[in-house]
Amino acid sequence: MSENNNFYDKKFEGNFKDKGKVIIMSEVLIVGSVAYDGLKTPYASTPRTLGGSCTYSSMASSLYTKTHIVGVVGEDFRAQDIKLLKSKKIGLDGLARAKGKTFFWKGYYKKEDMNVAITLKTDLNVFAQFDPKIPEKDRSIPFLFLANIHPGLQMNVIRQMKKPKFTLLDTMNLWINIARKDLLNVMKKVDLMVLNDQEVKLLTGMSHLKEAARAVLKLGPKRVIVKKGEHGAMLVGPEGTFLAPAMPLDRVVDPTGAGDTFAGGFIGYLARRGTVNLENLKQAIVVGSLTASFTVQELGVKGVAGLTLAKVRQRAKEFYRFASLPLIKL
Ligand code: AMP
Numbered sequence: 001m002s003e004n005n006n007f008y009d010k011k012f013e014g015n016f017k018d019k020g021k022v023i024i025m026s027e028v029l030i031v032g033s034v035a036y037d038g039l040k041t042p043y044a045s046t047p048r049t050l051g052g053s054c055t056y057s058s059m060a061s062s063l064y065t066k067t068h069i070v071g072v073v074g075e076d077f078r079a080q081d082i083k084l085l086k087s088k089k090i091g092l093d094g095l096a097r098a099k100g101k102t103f104f105w106k107g108y109y110k111k112e113d114m115n116v117a118i119t120l121k122t123d124l125n126v127f128a129q130f131d132p133k134i135p136e137k138d139r140s141i142p143f144l145f146l147a148n149i150h151p152g153l154q155m156n157v158i159r160q161m162k163k164p165k166f167t168l169l170d171t172m173n174l175w176i177n178i179a180r181k182d183l184l185n186v187m188k189k190v191d192l193m194v195l196n197d198q199e200v201k202l203l204t205g206m207s208h209l210k211e212a213a214r215a216v217l218k219l220g221p222k223r224v225i226v227k228k229g230e231h232g233a234m235l236v237g238p239e240g241t242f243l244a245p246a247m248p249l250d251r252v253v254d255p256t257g258a259g260d261t262f263a264g265g266f267i268g269y270l271a272r273r274g275t276v277n278l279e280n281l282k283q284a285i286v287v288g289s290l291t292a293s294f295t296v297q298e299l300g301v302k303g304v305a306g307l308t309l310a311k312v313r314q315r316a317k318e319f320y321r322f323a324s325l326p327l328i329k330l
Contacts, residue, residue, distance in 0.1 A: 026165070026271040027066045030058050030264065031132050031157045032147025034071040034095065038106035038121070039300065041114065041254045049300040050081050051105065053147035053170065056257035057264030059304045060291045061145070062088040063312065064268035068138050070094030070157070074102040074126045084305060093135045101125040107256070114255050115229035116198070122174075134160040143271040146190070147260060148172050151182035158189050166276050168267050169193045169221065170259065176202050188220035191276070194263050196227045210236065225266075225285065227259060233285055239278050244285045245323050247293040247315065254299045258292045261304050265291030290315050 037051030054071045061067040068091030077097065085092060106121035132153055142165035146154040151171065158167070169190040175183050176199060183203075187193060193216060197209060206212040209226055213236040216224045223237030230252070232245040266288035273280040290312055294303040 025065050026142045026274050027068065028061045028143045028145060028267055028271045029068045029070065029094075029134070029138055029141040029161075029164075030054050030061065030145045030147055030267075031070040031094075031134075031154070032057060032145075032149050032170075032260075033103050033105075033127065034069070034073050034077075035103040035105050036076075037256060037300065038104070039254060039256055040108035041256075041299070042109065042111040043251065043253045044299040046299060048104075050078075050084070051256065051300060052103065053149065053257075053260045055085075055301060056260035056295065056304060057145060057147050057267075058085070058090050059088055059301060059307075060261040060264030060288075060295075061268030061271075062090050063291065063307060063309060064265070064272040064287070065143075067091065067264075067268060068094060068141060070132050070134055070138070072096045072098050072103075072126050072130045072132075074098060074100045077102050084301075091138070094133070094138060096130075096133070098126040098129065103127040109255060114252050115196075117256065119174075132157050132160075142166065143267055144168070145263060145267045146170065146186070147263065148175075151175050151179050151186045154186045155182065155189070158186065166267075166270065167191050168263060170263050171195070171199065173199055173202055184219060187216075190221050192223045192225065192281075193221040194225045194227060194259070194266075196229065196259060200224075200226050209234065210241065223281070227262060229255075229258075233262070233289060235281060235285060237278075237281075242278075242282050242285070244282070244289055246289050247319050248322075249293060249297060252296045255296050257295050257301065257304070261295040262288040262292040264288075286316070286319070287312070290319060 032054030033052040034054050035052030036048050038047050054069050058067050058069045104123040107117040107119045140162045144164040144167045146169045148170045167190045200212045204212040204215040213224045226234045235242040266284045269287040270284040294307050297303050
């Protein structure tokens with residue numbers, strides 16, 4: 001198979017060849033932030049680098065299927081960053097350029113708990129007036145990922161889409177705190193919501209993860225994934241619960257974008273499989289975790305930007321070696 005993005009467009013359900021076999025796959029549309037980030041971790045730092053929920057997730061998703069984005073950047077957005085997105089064959093028709101500066105987020109992590117980002121600055125800039133417009137031709141894309149942006153904007157996107165086959169929702173503590181009502185409205189419209197352990201507790205007020213996950217299901221989504229950082233992820237839905245460990249790494253250099261990469265890898269792989277069923281959802285969680293494991297090993301988007309299917313496959317082999325549980329003999 002050619003290493004990356006061997007696509008033959010056929011109105012969002014094209015074919016591609018994998019080891020000689022033709023596979024029918026669906027395309028993905030992602031709406032979220034395209035940003036510049038200032039990052040400081042115990043191991044690396046940068047005053048300004050490419051970031052944003054849409055950026056990480058689309059680069060991850062584009063490894064597995066054709067991916068389009070909708071977002072906004074400012075006049076300062078660099079040609080080399082557009083070039084990087086284009087090199088992944090990401091559809092940029094929905095990426096608007098507005099007067100002003102690109103969204104800027106600054107955060108840091110403490111060595112004791114690198115799962116928690118401490119926000120120092122959120123400059124909305126062009127995001128303040130952002131009103132996502134889905135290009136007409138992208139409105140029937142079957143797999144939709146509402147990456148982390150204001151839930152009111154996420155709802156505007158849902159209104160423009162023509163009945164996606166599968167909608168995935170992400171959010172963050174900020175929106176749970178300041179836009180809860182909007183968030184609860186969007187939650188009623190989605191198939192699956194991803195939250196990390198702190199967000200699920202904040203949203204539901206419950207401290208036991210499984211109980212909190214079930215409470216999320218009562219608010220609308222058919223299924224929920226609770227991400228537990230280095231401890232893996234848990235899927236809760238009508239079929240019960242599925243637990244996937246995370247790939248153990250010697251060192252996390254920069255956790256920024258781990259959640260976005262997980263979600264992008266997850267939906268990209270699910271769309272590549274084409275059918276939403278429990279088996280494919282479980283596989284997609286494994287792929288999401290593996291993809292995210294590359295993001296956190298480098299500063300900013302470098303890990304996911306340099307990723308190939310061959311690297312994911314290689315890591316999957318290592319992962320399966322230690323992740324399977326022995327059957328006990330009782
Ligand atoms: P993650 O580490 O996966 O939660 O995502 C980190 C990314 O989210 C960074 O690249 C930020 O640019 C982006 N981000 C941070 N705050 C916001 C926000 N309020 N709205 C949208 N994106 C944000």
